[in-house]
Amino acid sequence: MTVSRSPEAKVAGATRERILNAAETLFVEQGFDATSLRQITASAGANLASVNYHFGSKEALVREVFDRRLRVINAERLAELDEAESEAGDRPLAPEKLIEAFLLPVLRMSKDRTRGGHAFIRLLGRAYTEPTETVRKLLAEEYVEVLERFKRALLRALPELPEKELVWRVHFALGAMSYAIAGADSVQLIASYEVRDTDNVDSILQRIVPFIVAGLSAPVSASTPRSERRAA
């Protein structure tokens, strides 16, 4: 791919990226269906036809909006996990370390306004509950490796937890995380006063890690149905 990089190719790449950036922002604000190709291209300073030229269809554009960021995030997640595991040697990792390894890349992207991606983070939380099959499938494919690795690490970190129980708790944890990140706005729903430290992603990490670790480490016995519960 080092051959014949014409000046036009550079411009083309730039257009492609401007479209992706514009789409990302508009998708966050309005959702996928409510965002038209006209809006996207207008906002990107590109031509209406350019989306179909560069991506083939609106659906393919959506896929690429997710792919572009998730590739980075998930690679960094695995890297964080590798590092933490090699640090720990043979011992199982502390659950805190695991949660941090999973969340740090997201929060890093959320902070770094120069590389972009700040907006994307809010999309990510919504993607799980999307009705559109396209998005859910894409996400499943992109996450399968990462979640397997983290699941295995969690099983080692919490050896007393049955796997089935763990799977559910990871699911709950993903929900908590996605609300934490995507819906920071809606905290106002329950806050009677101003909360506005939304932008301070560090504070979110500090708050959610203990919440999730405690949830994952909760005693299993408590989940026994009330009727079957025995005195301790």
Added chain:
Amino acid sequence: MTVSRSPEAKVAGATRERILNAAETLFVEQGFDATSLRQITASAGANLASVNYHFGSKEALVREVFDRRLRVINAERLAELDEAESEAGDRPLAPEKLIEAFLLPVLRMSKDRTRGGHAFIRLLGRAYTEPTETVRKLLAEEYVEVLERFKRALLRALPELPEKELVWRVHFALGAMSYAIAGADSVQLIASYEVRDTDNVDSILQRIVPFIVAGLSAPVSASTPRSERRAA
């Protein structure tokens, strides 16, 4: 309003309900934007114009789809809370009791297929992260009273927790709950084997309550930034 209930009025009521039921189901499967009035009326066996006759607009229909169920759920939530509080007398409630009071009405509706509403529950989880302002606003209005009451009860149940911290944790908990209920499907994302006890809502309740209680009760000190952390 007891005057002149003609036979037509009964039919009209039935049509109205059929439209609401059809819309509810289709919204779950496809989302609001992707669902057309034509689909809804066809599925309801009603005329295309009937939506605008009965509701005035598509947006108003969306509002009513939510209102109809949330009125019931939130009234039951308050009733559950009242009952638990009067049982406890002067003592603060156990956090478990609070979480159960909040979740039971939802799970009850999810189970009861005769009264309908099974589909709605999946909508509910998605509503928080909806980009559309209409839905988010509606939800905020409908929830403000319930969340205030539960917040006050939680402050009593967890007196050592600063209010600001509590607000965030409730937010996380809402995320965990909405994933638990709305996205039971996506558990398969991380499960290598079959999980399919989705329909058994009791088992979800048994699993999520300890998770949330543990998260809410987590020590606050742990959320101090690493740099500021002091030895215990």
Added chain:
DNA sequence: GTCTATATCATGATAGAC
């Protein structure tokens, strides 16, 4: 690669007969 112009289609909403 980019642009204009356009084909094709589906949408929400409404007017007006019954």
Added chain:
DNA sequence: GTCTATCATGATATAGAC
């Protein structure tokens, strides 16, 4: 209250000049 017919709009996608 229900129906048919239709309007106006905006959507995605493409053809073809530059």
